[in-house]
Amino acid sequence: AQSVSQHNHHVILSEAASLELGCNYSYGGTVNLFWYVQYPGQHLQLLLKYFSGDPLVKGIKGFEAEFIKSKFSFNLRKPSVQWSDTAEYFCAVTAYGNNRLAFGKGNQVVVIP
Amino acid sequence: EPEVTQTPSHQVTQMGQEVILRCVPISNHLYFYWYRQILGQKVEFLVSFYNNEISEKSEIFDDQFSVERPDGSNFTLKIRSTKLEDSAMYFCASSLERQGSGAGNTIYFGEGSWLTVV
Numbered sequence: 001a002q003s004v005s006q007h008n009h010h011v012i013l014s015e016a017a018s019l020e021l022g023c024n025y026s027y028g029g030t031v032n033l034f035w036y037v038q039y040p041g042q043h044l045q046l047l048l049k050y051f052s053g054d055p056l057v058k059g060i061k062g063f064e065a066e067f068i069k070s071k072f073s074f075n076l077r078k079p080s081v082q083w084s085d086t087a088e089y090f091c092a093v094t095a096y097g098n099n100r101l102a103f104g105k106g107n108q109v110v111v112i113p
Numbered sequence: 114e115p116e117v118t119q120t121p122s123h124q125v126t127q128m129g130q131e132v133i134l135r136c137v138p139i140s141n142h143l144y145f146y147w148y149r150q151i152l153g154q155k156v157e158f159l160v161s162f163y164n165n166e167i168s169e170k171s172e173i174f175d176d177q178f179s180v181e182r183p184d185g186s187n188f189t190l191k192i193r194s195t196k197l198e199d200s201a202m203y204f205c206a207s208s209l210e211r212q213g214s215g216a217g218n219t220i221y222f223g224e225g226s227w228l229t230v231v
């Protein structure tokens with residue numbers, strides 16, 4: 001079964017700083033990769049996803065992620081964060097043909113104005 | 114944007130009681146899911162449902178859990194006899210296509226139902 005690791009569970013940074021959240025998965029086959037965000041009091045929302053093609057994926061709100069197959073990684077980046085990016089970020093993976101998402105533990109990101 | 118809605122948002126129940134969590138998936142979606150997140154832990158898959166039957170379930174989804182689509186719009190999760198360790202946030206989700214189909218499918222989540230078992 002696939003599993004997902006996210007490091008640095010709590011991240012605190014100032015507005016305009018750059019953000020990078022690491023995500024590593026363990027599964028040897030074809031995968032579909034996702035980043036979800038959960039703003040305080042809200043539901044999980046899809047930020048971006050990778051299925052195939054260009055490994056650099058652009059999502060909503062200025063986020064992007066890069067799939068590096070050799071490193072089993074799908075790191076999330078944003079060059080300049082805003083206070084409104086304060087949220088919890090979850091990396092998730094499904095194996096091709098599998099109907100379940102495996103989530104990482106999440107990164108709690110706090111952006112200080 | 115269409116949404117998955119869940120009720121109740123919070124529920125406190127006594128150990129041993131039955132609980133039903135309700136969800137209204139997005140109307141044209143065909144696949145439905147329940148996930149849960151125990152405080153401080155990962156979001157975990159419980160079950161997926163398609164064509165009025167369970168298509169996949171995890172080890173967590175034992176005999177005390179059941180799911181149902183009673184009327185073509187609601188999708189419910191029943192916990193027959195709750196235990197303290199069932200305290201968690203339960204997320205309902207739906208998708209138009211099967212996850213992992215490679216078709217760029219997106220799964221939409223509800224806001225969650227907080228269940229506290231005392």
